[in-house]
Amino acid sequence: xxxxxxxxxxxxxxxxxxxxxxxxxxxxxxxxxxxxxxxxxxxxxxxxxxxxxxxxxxxxxxxxxxxxxxxxxxxxxxxxxxxxxxxxxxxxxxxxxxxxxxxxxxxx
Amino acid sequence: xxxxxxxxxxxxxxxxxxxxxxxxxxxxxxxxxxxxxxxxxxxxxxxxxxxxxxxxxxxxxxxxxxxxxxxxxxxxxxxxxxxxxxxxxxxxxxxxxxxxxxxxxxxxxxxxxxxxxxxxx
Numbered sequence: 745x746x747x748x749x750x751x752x753x754x755x756x757x758x759x760x761x762x763x764x765x766x767x768x769x770x771x772x773x774x775x776x777x778x779x780x781x782x783x784x785x786x787x788x789x790x791x792x793x794x795x796x797x798x799x800x801x802x803x804x805x806x807x808x809x810x811x812x813x814x815x816x817x818x819x820x821x822x823x824x825x826x827x828x829x830x831x832x833x834x835x836x837x838x839x840x841x842x843x844x845x846x847x848x849x850x851x852x
Numbered sequence: 853x854x855x856x857x858x859x860x861x862x863x864x865x866x867x868x869x870x871x872x873x874x875x876x877x878x879x880x881x882x883x884x885x886x887x888x889x890x891x892x893x894x895x896x897x898x899x900x901x902x903x904x905x906x907x908x909x910x911x912x913x914x915x916x917x918x919x920x921x922x923x924x925x926x927x928x929x930x931x932x933x934x935x936x937x938x939x940x941x942x943x944x945x946x947x948x949x950x951x952x953x954x955x956x957x958x959x960x961x962x963x964x965x966x967x968x969x970x971x972x973x
Contacts, residue, residue, distance in 0.1 A: 778959040780897075787946055788889075788897065790961035794953070799961065831897055835958040839910040841950075843897040 746770050746834050750844035756852040757822050765847045767815040767832035776836035779808055779817050782846075783828045791830075792817065819849070827851050854878035854962055856930075856947045861967030868937050872967055874930040874947030882925045885950035885957040888932050890943035891966070898943075901932060902950060904957065915941075937971045944968050 747770040757763045767777070775795045780788040790799045792808040795815060805820040819826055832844040860872040872888070887902040901921040902910045909921050920933040930947055944966040952958030 776958065780960075787963040787965050788960075789963065790959055793959045833897075833959065835952070838957065839899070839902060840912055841899045841902075841960075843899070845896045 745840055746773060746837050746842050748832055748834055748842050748844035750830075750832060750847045752847060753845070754848040754850060756850050758852040759824060760821055761852075763819040763822055763826075763849050765817040765819075765830055765849070767810075767817070767844050769813045769815075769834055769836075772812045773834040773836035775811055776834060777808075777810070777815050778833045778835065779806075780831045780833065781826075781828045782831065783825075788831065822849070824851075854949075856949065856962060856964040858945065858947045858964040858967040861945065861969045863970045863972065864937055865973045866938060866971055868971070870934045870937065870969060872932040872934065872945055872947075872969070874932075874964060876928050876930065876949075879949065881923050881928050881930055885952075885955075886921075886923065886930045887948050887950050887957075887960065888921065888930075889946045889948055889960060889963075890941075891946070892940075892943040895943075900945070902957065903930065905955070934969070937969075939971050942969060942971045 749768045751766045779792040782788040796808040807818045829846045829848045831846045857875045888900040903921045918936045922931045946966045947964040948960035950957040
């Protein structure tokens with residue numbers, strides 16, 4: 745089973761600033777990585793798949809990068825609606841599909 | 853619009869059984885890969901089970917032998933039969949379509965709103 749580790753656990757950012765979230769896999773997942781956003785009281789929502797492809801309707805301020813074991817989600821010019829928990833998920837070796845423990849982006 | 857809607861959650865004593873349902877619209881469940889993901893209170897996401905379009909089923913080690921995934925093609929609905937429930941099964945259960953390039957089961961989209969299962973005496 746591939747273990748996914750996200751850092752930091754939480755991140756305080758001011759509106760308009762940039763947030764950088766990290767995700768590390770315990771072994772290579774190639775480019776088979778997705779990111780999800782979960783707002784309080786809501787279901788998760790697919791943001792990005794295949795490391796850097798934005799899902800339908802996702803604003804361009806969200807971008808993903810990386811390969812192998814190290815991945816980054818960058819949110820440029822944070823908006824109020826971006827404060828949420830973000831999860832990475834690998835789909836290189838499945839089952840099981842595995843998630844990171846999440847990074848909470850909070851308002852500074 | 854492509855969407856899934858779960859139902860069937862509730863309060864159940866340890867050792868009890870429950871069946872969750874997931875009604876799909878905008879796509880055909882039997883043509884796609886489907887699954888369930890759960891989230892314990894205040895915790896992260898955990899994949900639980902998957903049902904491929906060809907009928908293959910998969911389960912997380914923590915639920916193998918106790919949970920069973922199935923579908924009713926005539927109702928375009930996915931199910932999760934939960935038996936011998938434990939306190940650690942307490943979570944919101946989300947129904948997901950497992951999508952991917954060339955119909956491989958990769959990422960989860962869309963997600964339902966979730967249904968809460970509470971296992972407690």
